Amino acid sequence: MKKPISRRKFLKGTLGGAAVTVGLPFLEIFLNANGNALASGLPIPKRFGTWFWGLGMNREIFVPKTVGAGFDLPEEMASLAPVRDHINVFSNFDTTTDGRPNICHYTGWVVLRCGTAPSDRSDLAGQSVDVMMAEAIGRGTPFRQIDVNATGDARDTHSFRGRNAYNVPETSPVAFYQRIFGPQFQDPNSPTFTPNPKIMAEKSVLSGVIEQTASLNKALGADDRARLDQYFTGLRDMENQLAYFLEKPEPRPACHAPGAITEEMPLGLDAELIAERHKLMSQILVMALACDQTRVFNMTYSNSFAATVKKGHEKSHHTETHEELVDPELGYQPMVSWYTRRSMEAWSYFVQQLANFPEGDGTLLDNALVYAHSDQSFAKVHSLEGIPMFTAGSAGGRIKTGLHIDGQRSPGTRLPFTLMRVLDLDIDAWGSGANRATNDIADILV
Amino acid sequence: MAAQNRTEPTVFGKAGGAALGVFLLCGLVPLSGESGEVNGSIGLVISYLNLALYQTPDGKEECPEGFHHTQNDNFMAQFPTEEARETMLKKYIYYTHRGPNGEDVFYHPTVIQDPLPLRDIQGSTGLGIDLDGRVDSDDFNSPTGKTGIDNQIYRVVGCIPGLRNGGTIDGSLKTEIRASHKMRMLVEITGIDDFQNDDQVTVSMYRGLDGIEVAPDNTLVPFRSQRIDYVEGQRYIHQLSGRLEDGVLKTEPKDVMVPMYGPFNIQRDIVLRDARFELNLTDTGAEGFLGGYFDIENWYGSFAKIWGAHFNADVTGWSGPATYAGLYRFADAYPDDEGRNTAISGAYKLEFVRAFVIHDPAKENTGRTVAAESSHD
Amino acid sequence: MISRAFIVRGALAVCLIAVMAVVGYGIYYSNRPPAVYQGPPTVKLISQPQYANTVAYIFGDDIEVPPQFPPVAREDGLLSLGYANTAITPVVVERFYRYGQSVAEQVLGPDRRSYFVPCTPASVKTADGECARDFIVPIGRLLYRRTLSSDEVAAYVDLANTAATQLQDFYQGLSYVLSAMMASPEFVFIWDRLEDDPDNPGQVRLDAYSKASRLSFFFWNSTPDDQLLNAAETGQIHTEEGVRRQVERLVGSPRLKQSIRAFFADMLMFDHFENLAKDSVIYPAYGPGVSGDAAEQSLRTITHHLVDNLGDYRDLFTTRETFLTNTLAALYRVPVEPSREFVPHEFAEDSHRDGLLTQVAFLSLHSHPGRSSPTLRGKGLRESLLCQEVPRPPPNVDFSNFEDAAGDFKTARERLVRHSSDPACANCHKITDPIGLGFENFDGAGQFRAREGGALIDASGELDGIPFADASALGEAVKQHPGTTECVVSRLLANAINRPNRAEDVAVIDDLLGDFAQHGYRITDLMRSIALSEAFFAVAEPSPDVATVARAD
Known part of the structure; x- marks a missing residue:
């Protein structure tokens, strides 16, 4: 019987820093003289991702007092602190309900993901920003985008293609590992490449069956026709995924398939457990990026109603935001702040994972752009004013980092708008009504 | 083609609770759904057992000279030169074979005297039960002010590091108690009219058959059901009479047998004479003592068998001849014809969680035999 | 005729009597067929239990199927309706493809292939079209829920042959065909197909195979078996007699329990157990295995009461007959015969465990990880068992009222008095809290307690005018509540015909309710009534509405 590699061993062995050290010969072979592109002339790919945490922050002890570079923490x-120079902090940007009701724990993140305030709890106008990015930069990899969370609950996602059409996130490290690094994985650095005849056969059968069923009964309502179309789109994506595995992949010196993960994590939302799940999922994700299995991702650390709990403490994060007293001496809710601090530790960890991962002559983070935000600013009263946002990474030197930007109450949608333009999406405006963004946040542009 | 057909077990209905009928669920009407007390009874399953040893964290107070001299210490003292040791080992092969004719001194503790003295407990603080109703000069006082505590075995073994908190023996007992049913002591208190004060209750001891469940905080989950081991566990079945005083169970003395197992399934049961419980009952369990007189040959035989073989004595920190001699030196009960005491007072420290004891009337009707019926006052 | 809206609004015991008096006859004995709304045909994504039941029926229940599928949104209280509407993102298709692949690998792997392939290929290293056909024809019929056309069979055999030749492996080729068939929309969706109705020129009806599927998924939550497909093929299923014969067969089968389990697991929101964990410090007895056991206990209670005993549905809220494991029994603090399996158990009369709502499943599901929640329990009861909708909290709640003495509240009732003293909160909390407080004798893990914070718990309250003293009496009140029976009737109907209830369904529901009452509130009879009602197969041409779901690309 194959001995499963323990989670701990995996953490230590493959990603802790040691195993990512890539032998120099690889670098020399695969990179051009400047180190900023692969030897084949293809540029190192751009990556876009999001990172979400629920229930905001306490303004007084969160928002830096100084703006610009060298901001305080x-x-x-x-x-x-360890990632300050890799990130930007965005404070005092507004998100508005645009005359619609403030749907608690929903309006805020929906606006920051698709630019339009929802009118009810199932309303999602258009696609989320990551889906738009995936259309632009996600092609050419087996997985157009990858969505993961640290809560273990498949309902916790902030990525969608429209009403009722959430992108289902990976929740289990074992399943996530299997999906990316399972038997079909093609090591891009393998010196030889032979198309797998099994995948060839598999693909031709799948194509045949798609053809067989393409002329299904069309006596359907428009909605059902659309759903069937969606299904065929998915099948064609599957076909493309198989096709991708049949082509010789570009070498990726930083890519090292990690050892298999076979140990499931327990259920639960205890903060320690979430932190561990977040670490594991982040590490697989980072390797998936390094191996160019995807270029677009979403990570949900906690959901917008964050039910994170502290062991032995009977109230969850969300409950505490509403029920905990403001400590008169501290001036904030201590337990709520405890939960927020855990979120920031996870965000810091996530950025460090990318920042410490060598790629080309820099790091994975240098070639990435991560957009992080919450759903509220002050969760006690479901406040949408000044929802905290971050970016991490410079998108290959296209944006500055290490800045604190005061939005002066301009629309928060300006940030995703700017980021899409930075990654060459051809848009002049984004969002609707009072949340419509037309101005870049110029301070971060190089 | 296999049709899916998941059937569920036969239930109630015509069978009329037949499945339940097999087991008498100790009583009919719960007094309180919350506390899990069934018809004036309380069931308990063991979660901790070791000798009752009063101990300070570094042992300086009760063992001022240090812990026991080990087998190796005594070996080195007995054969002080390299040459002497080589000669002995060449002849008798193993370092515990220190007897004049190569006897293993753990199994033959009288063939020599250990060269190093026994380090017995100093001081007068101790745990356990006042067995004889007297306050003697060598009795202990508990940290909470109980006086007259009879626990002379503590004097002999209290400075053995392996027996102390976190020691090898202490750890082994914890493991054995959880790992299987071998040491799964059940205590059932029945005939309770008043859970605080009742001058007549019956206490039954059994060995359980079923697994326990450990909660994530490493405690045992209470209120699980345990069947009685009527076959192999017959010798552990005893009935005692007792009373409740302010929620504390106290029983009348009676000889009992306590299952005792060590690693590698080594079994040496313990006979405790005039045994009696003193247990503080809580909503979810109980803690306290089972006190009585250890038959010295039985106790030493068990201890040496489990913890004296090979290098176990060095792992746990003791030596056979000194300990054996110490037991007789401090023995305080059951004199033989020549007036020499053959038993020594002592107590087990016990912890329990609540459980339901499931009886099988068919097996109880076959007649219960109790290991030892004699009592002593 | 009592309107549905009136019952829900009025919610008085009086209504029940009125309903029973007015509709005291069964609908299929009635000379007055209700005007039936004809819904659009549906294309419904197969659910995890349906997939698992289908695979188990075709290939045996030792074939592993993932225990969880991608989540869908609950609609009108039922996930099963969400399956008829959920959008399909590419990641979902990828998952279904992989599920099918896993099944195919198991079925055609070396251990089982000889059992499922009814022939021996000429050589395992070459294509064998005849043998592939022998496998594809019967399996395809059960997977696609219809007989495959000869063109289809020929195409699939061709694909198997090509792959087998490419790989020099007969079984591998067949395995790819099976996995691709299981990724086909023909299998992954349960289709309503229409045809012209010869009895009503100008109108359409469900075709025979669609009727077979509708019956099979309603009664067995699984693919139609050979006999149903035969009844479809011969057209018997279009006759009243043919339907009646099939319904009797389906309702009498042990597989009925599959459907009852799935329906109640859905209605009671047991999918939330997939992510339920309790604080191990606060509730050490609620370990990782408990939530699964708790759900299973309630489902066994339900199927035992409704199917084995043919009991009155309303008695589910008072029955003390159940099944326990030793682990669950520890939470209930009752003795059981220790076993890894469930054993039958009858709670004692004064055990406080009367009915489904006093079982650990309901109590722990509608609680926080570290404490009970009268609000969640009240909401859970109203929404899942009485079909009432509880409004969401207003956006800008002022929580400052809680601050004054938050630390001094001993019991949940004291805490929640705040809700009712604040008008902004009171409107919704008066709907949930007074009934939720009835369960306060049970902590967040469902364990009984007489006191909280040292104070004796007052579990009294009222449910829509029916006062109760504690959870046991609340169970009695739920039993008496007219919404209880109406809710299960309307949900079961929606589940049967794959669409939420509409205003036009009132007459159908009222007739079914009358029938339900007349048959002693037996679920099996209700299911029979639903299947034999005109509403069951009623469909119309879909309206050419503009699509409202997102396109995937």
């Missing part, structure tokens, strides 16, 4: 984001 108030206590609630103190854990970001």
